[in-house]
Amino acid sequence: MYVQSVFVKNYRNLKEQTVVLKNGLNVFCGLNAQGKTNFLECLVLSSLGKTPKSDKDRDIINWNEKSATIKTNVCTVNTKSQIEIKLTKGEKKRVATNGMPIAKIGELLGWLNVIYFSPAEIDVIREGPDERRRFMDIDLCQTDKNYFYTLGRYNKILNQRNNLIKKENNNKNLAEMLSIWDRQLAKEGAKLFLKRLDFIQKISPVACEIHKHLTSGKECLDVVYQSEMQGTTKQEAEEFLAKKLADTFEKQQKLGFTTSGVHRDDIKFAIDGVDIRKFGSQGQQRTAALALKLAEVKLLHDTVGEYPVLLLDDVFSEIDETRQKQLLKYTKNIQTIIATPKFDKSLTGGIPFNSFEVSNGEIKQI
Numbered sequence: 184m185y186v187q188s189v190f191v192k193n194y195r196n197l198k199e200q201t202v203v204l205k206n207g208l209n210v211f212c213g214l215n216a217q218g219k220t221n222f223l224e225c226l227v228l229s230s231l232g233k234t235p236k237s238d239k240d241r242d243i244i245n246w247n248e249k250s251a252t253i254k255t256n257v258c259t260v261n262t263k264s265q266i267e268i269k270l271t272k273g274e275k276k277r278v279a280t281n282g283m284p285i286a287k288i289g290e291l292l293g294w295l296n297v298i299y300f301s302p303a304e305i306d307v308i309r310e311g312p313d314e315r316r317r318f319m320d321i322d323l324c325q326t327d328k329n330y331f332y333t334l335g336r337y338n339k340i341l342n343q344r345n346n347l348i349k350k351e352n353n354n355k356n357l358a359e360m361l362s363i364w365d366r367q368l369a370k371e372g373a374k375l376f377l378k379r380l381d382f383i384q385k386i387s388p389v390a391c392e393i394h395k396h397l398t399s400g401k402e403c404l405d406v407v408y409q410s411e412m413q414g415t416t417k418q419e420a421e422e423f424l425a426k427k428l429a430d431t432f433e434k435q436q437k438l439g440f441t442t443s444g445v446h447r448d449d450i451k452f453a454i455d456g457v458d459i460r461k462f463g464s465q466g467q468q469r470t471a472a473l474a475l476k477l478a479e480v481k482l483l484h485d486t487v488g489e490y491p492v493l494l495l496d497d498v499f500s501e502i503d504e505t506r507q508k509q510l511l512k513y514t515k516n517i518q519t520i521i522a523t524p525k526f527d528k529s530l531t532g533g534i535p536f537n538s539f540e541v542s543n544g545e546i547k548q549i
């Protein structure tokens with residue numbers, strides 16, 4: 184799929200304008216703080232109903248205005264559609280697809296698939312396990328509505344259970360009270376575990392292949408899902424999770440929250456057997472994060488039948504020229520939108536592209 188055009192008004196510093204895009208490579212250049220990232224963010228918002236950092240609506244509406252609008256026209260092989268998002272200070276976000284309001288954000292997923300890569304994406308490799316679970320969750324939610332709803336239920340039960348541990352911490356019946364939630368948490372947890380495991384098993388060989396391409400065959404990336412439930416069936420996973428919750432009751436009571444479950448799982452990244460979280464160079468970590476994102480592009484294509492739109496924000500920092508060239512070669516059949524202070528034309532190897540200048544919130548094709 185590709186974005187044909189975007190109408191934007193009062194989104195952060197962006198002026199009221201329509202930006203027409205190419206179904207191919209689009210390069211947005213400009214000095215710092217001009218609105219390049221803001222434009223990419225608009226597309227993430229149109230796709231997921233939230234910004235990459237889940238900002239509050241009032242922070243993304245222009246400071247001097249009351250409301251912001253984004254209308255995104257999306258083309259797939261067979262369809263044309265429009266996603267409209269209207270944000271008003273003090274009101275609920277309004278989202279419509281083809282003029283029809285939608286009630287739940289879950290209904291927006293799938294109208295526009297994007298994969299967003301920003302400098303912060305390196306956190307998937309470098310930071311704590313939260314970031315890695317968030318990466319799996321975002322991707323799975325885009326392709327699997329059941330996953331989206333299961334995750335919602337899991338988090339709701341987890342919150343209720345955690346509140347109970349805090350509120351009734353001294354209650355002698357706490358263990359019994361918690362057991363009501365445990366079965367449900369274990370049931371939803373086992374579903375999430377199996378889907379995540381399947382996702383990592385699918386993405387790992389693809390990321391490895393792409394990583395080889397980006398590093399010109401010099402390095403080999405391995406991605407492994409780490410969970411205590413490796414090799415279990417759904418039933419076994421459910422029982423394991425429930426038992427673990429019961430067995431660790433005292434620890435949970437002492438610490439005041441649920442200490443076990445799929446919200447504690449992790450992913451390991453290794454290059455030639457070395458854990459790059461601990462021992463990778465900046466460039467190695469960034470290349471691995473990029474390979475992972477590009478693997479998501481391929482998996483989304485395999486699941487949905489269409490490539491998502493690839494948004495690359497400041498992607499060239501820290502990766503060498505050879506890797507930059509390999510990256511652009513890889514994006515050949517995918518609508519790609521790059522935001523960068525400077526762009527070296529020679530990187531494209533002659534691929535035609537549309538060039539935009541971003542200055543003080545105004546985007547002009549040049």
Ligand SMILES: Nc1ncnc2c1ncn2[C@@H]1O[C@H](COP(=O)(O)OP(=O)(O)OP(=O)(O)O)[C@@H](O)[C@H]1O
Pocket residue numbers: 194195196213214215216217218219220221222241242243244245246247497522523524541
């Ligand atoms: N709600 C808002 N209203 C008005 N301006 C805002 C709002 N939120 C952020 N901005 C401003 O938008 C400007 C542009 O931000 P953006 O992140 O898009 O820059 P950029 O072109 O990507 O720069 P860089 O090259 O440094 O990444 C910033 O100066 C920021 O202060």
Ligand SMILES: [Mg+2]
Pocket residue numbers: 219220221496497522
């Ligand atoms: Mg930026």
